[in-house]
Amino acid sequence: xxxxxxxxxxxxxxxxxxxxxxxxxxxxxxxxxxxxxxxxxxxxxxxxxxxxxxxxxxxxxxxxxxxxxxxxxxxxxxxxxxxxxxxxxxxxxxxxxxxxxxxxxxxxxxxxxxxxxxxxxxxxxxxxxxxxxxxxxxxxxxxxxxxxxxxxxxxxxxxxxxxxxxxxx
Amino acid sequence: xxxxxxxxxxxxxxxxxxxxxxxxxxxxxxxxxxxxxxxxxxxxxxxxxxxxxxxxxxxxxxxxxxxxxxxxxxx
Numbered sequence: 625x626x627x628x629x630x631x632x633x634x635x636x637x638x639x640x641x642x643x644x645x646x647x648x649x650x651x652x653x654x655x656x657x658x659x660x661x662x663x664x665x666x667x668x669x670x671x672x673x674x675x676x677x678x679x680x681x682x683x684x685x686x687x688x689x690x691x692x693x694x695x696x697x698x699x700x701x702x703x704x705x706x707x708x709x710x711x712x713x714x715x716x717x718x719x720x721x722x723x724x725x726x727x728x729x730x731x732x733x734x735x736x737x738x739x740x741x742x743x744x745x746x747x748x749x750x751x752x753x754x755x756x757x758x759x760x761x762x763x764x765x766x767x768x769x770x771x772x773x774x775x776x777x778x779x780x781x782x783x784x785x786x787x788x789x790x791x792x793x
Numbered sequence: 794x795x796x797x798x799x800x801x802x803x804x805x806x807x808x809x810x811x812x813x814x815x816x817x818x819x820x821x822x823x824x825x826x827x828x829x830x831x832x833x834x835x836x837x838x839x840x841x842x843x844x845x846x847x848x849x850x851x852x853x854x855x856x857x858x859x860x861x862x863x864x865x866x867x868x
Contacts, residue, residue, distance in 0.1 A: 660810055664846055733803045733808075
């Protein structure tokens with residue numbers, strides 16, 4: 625365990641998170657848990673792979689889709705409203721849903737992903753971009769925020785095998 | 794009186810905890826921090842935060858929808 629000043633001793637707990645999803649809604653769990661763990665003195669390593677790699681891009685452009693997402697019910701006019709897939713598939717609906725979600729997030733005092741990612745960088749946790757994903761989707765290190773590491777499955781496993789807690793999100 | 798006060802009213806999880814940590818790490822050992830929050834989840838969260846980090850939760854209470862926590866920097 626580390627103290628409030630963040631000093632690390634032999635008993636410091638460690639945690640890894642595999643981040644596989646890059647939509648606005650799915651970006652929350654890994655960043656919330658990662659930053660909170662770091663605030664609680666846990667040594668955190670986050671491994672961004674497949675669509676999760678989008679969360680490391682310099683310019684975040686996260687969207688949320690009501691398509692195939694029946695649990696997405698927004699509070700509106702005193703009710704909770706969802707969209708049937710047929711309507712959710714109409715061009716422009718995803719953009720509108722994203723605007724609504726971002727507005728809701730702001731109004732309710734929920735942190736933006738930009739804010740949580742800044743907190744993650746500030747807390748000096750290790751952020752690792754998946755090399756294979758970068759090759760697959762044609763991203764260069766320069767496309768990602770500075771200070772990240774790049775690695776593969778063995779890099780992740782090397783860390784996960786020594787960690788107290790490993791999450792796949 | 795606390796040595797420092799943090800206004801975390803209107804913020805949702807995990808911001809009250811992140812802000813608390815940010816202020817706490819610059820606070821000298823033994824000094825106290827008062828945190829004000831409106832997030833109902835912060836009651837359980839602040840307790841867990843203190844348990845894990847070893848900081849002391851001296852007081853915890855609620856008045857008119859505002860939760861007040863008094864922490865003492867330890868460790």
